[in-house]
């Protein structure tokens with residue numbers, strides 16, 4: 715077991731947890747929900763943190779950023795999971811600039827991993843938010859092709875996750891040693 719790396723995550727419907735566990739297997743390192751993070755992280759060379767996107771925000775990152783610093787985390791790597799495809803490069807780039815500080819953007823390696831939507835595991839408030847998004851989109855007049863694709867996609871659960879998407883992150887962590 716590699717005790718110099720640790721993966722911490724927030725997950726509501728399971729996608730981020732699955733990606734975190736795959737990283738743990740690949741890097742042979744411990745994996746915990748953020749709420750169970752060790753009190754002292756100073757012994758780890760690299761702390762990987764992952765969470766979902768929630769209305770454009772990397773969910774829990776503000777709290778996690780503080781907690782990880784307080785617990786002595788050194789090098790950080792961040793990943794986000796979401797419903798949009800990896801090809802949505804412009805939206806992903808914008809999302810990072812909205813969630814990371816300029817310093818983090820240049821110093822913290824960050825990765826987006828396409829995942830999907832899981833209505834079965836979703837909480838009531840999230841389901842209501844998705845219902846509202848679907849309603850708002852159905853009322854929008856001049857819809858772009860992207861709007862239409864979004865409206866079609868959120869009608870039901872879907873899974874566009876794949877273990878292969880963790881590779882760039884894993885390679886980055888391995889290369890840092």
Ligand SMILES: Cc1cc2nc3c(=O)[nH]c(=O)nc-3n(C[C@H](O)[C@H](O)[C@H](O)COP(=O)(O)O)c2cc1C
Pocket residue numbers: 724725726727728729730731765766767768769770771795796797798829830831832836840841843844
């Ligand atoms: C209310 C709500 C808002 C969401 N907002 C976004 C978003 O802004 N961008 C995105 O790509 N995915 C969005 N998603 C999809 C989740 O980020 C995606 O399902 C994620 O992988 C869930 O992670 P989890 O299974 O670990 O909880 C949203 C999902 C919900 C329920």
